[in-house]
Amino acid sequence: MSDRIAIFIDGSNLYHALQANFKRHDLDFAEFASKLAGPRQLFRTYYYNILQDPAQWPDAYREQQDFLDTLRKTPYLEVRLGSTKISQGIPVEKGIDIMLATDLLHFAWINLYDVAILVSGDSDFAYALQAVKNMGKHIEVAYFERSVSRDLLDVADQRHLLNRKFFNGLWSGRRHAQRKRASVKE
Numbered sequence: 001m002s003d004r005i006a007i008f009i010d011g012s013n014l015y016h017a018l019q020a021n022f023k024r025h026d027l028d029f030a031e032f033a034s035k036l037a038g039p040r041q042l043f044r045t046y047y048y049n050i051l052q053d054p055a056q057w058p059d060a061y062r063e064q065q066d067f068l069d070t071l072r073k074t075p076y077l078e079v080r081l082g083s084t085k086i087s088q089g090i091p092v093e094k095g096i097d098i099m100l101a102t103d104l105l106h107f108a109w110i111n112l113y114d115v116a117i118l119v120s121g122d123s124d125f126a127y128a129l130q131a132v133k134n135m136g137k138h139i140e141v142a143y144f145e146r147s148v149s150r151d152l153l154d155v156a157d158q159r160h161l162l163n164r165k166f167f168n169g170l171w172s173g174r175r176h177a178q179r180k181r182a183s184v185k186e
Contacts, residue, residue: 003138005037006113008100010120011049012093017121017144017162026173029074035170036117036142036160043113044076048100050093051081101128108132117142117160123149130155 018025033045054061071079080103082095104116105128115138118125126149129139133155141152142160153159160166 002039002041003114004043004112005040005115005117006043006104006107007033007036007045007117007119008104009045009047010096010100010118010122010125011047012096013120013122013147015049017147020147021144021162022164022167024171024173026171027167028170028172029071029077031170033074033077035166036119036140040115042076044078045074046078046080046100046103047071048080048082048096050084050096053084097122097124101125104128104132108135108137114138115140118152119143119162121148121152123151126151126155133157 014027015025018027029045029047033042052061052064068079068081071077080099082093082099085092085094100120101124104118104125107113108116116129116132117140118129119142121143129141129152133139138157139155140158140160141148141156142162143152144162
């Protein structure tokens with residue numbers, strides 16, 4: 001029987017790492033999850049991020065709504081949204097790490113998955129990952145080389161380096177352009 005995989009994506013961490021490493025964000029999340037899961041059974045992907053404030057950032061809110069609509073159409077992907085709080089004039093994420101860690105632990109506790117894959121470099125998740133390992137689950141961390149905590153790598157049973165080679169073929173814009181070119185040639 002194949003391992004059941006649950007993928008937990010720290011959306012803000014992924015967004016900023018994609019920007020820093022590739023200057024793009026048009027990731028095909030279905031293909032991304034499929035590549036991380038490999039031949040194993042994907043139970044579900046969970047994507048965590050903040051909801052932009054439409055009053056303060058109307059353009060960012062509209063952009064995010066388009067992005068979230070696309071995510072919500074992705075098979076076996078759940079969107080979990082937290083909020084922001086203004087602290088000293090700067091918007092700060094509230095509740096995202098706690099939501100992700102709670103789901104990670106709860107779903108392990110009720111035996112919904114065998115392997116958790118965390119897409120993040122944030123050391124705040126290391127203790128929750130260790131608790132999941134202590135329940136007999138396996139932990140994998142998908143990370144960008146320049147933005148990962150040593151604590152996360154130390155707790156991981158397996159690691160997925162998210163580099164240019166890993167993302168080859170996972171961009172929705174590129175595949176869309178290739179399909180368009182192919183249909184023009186036909």
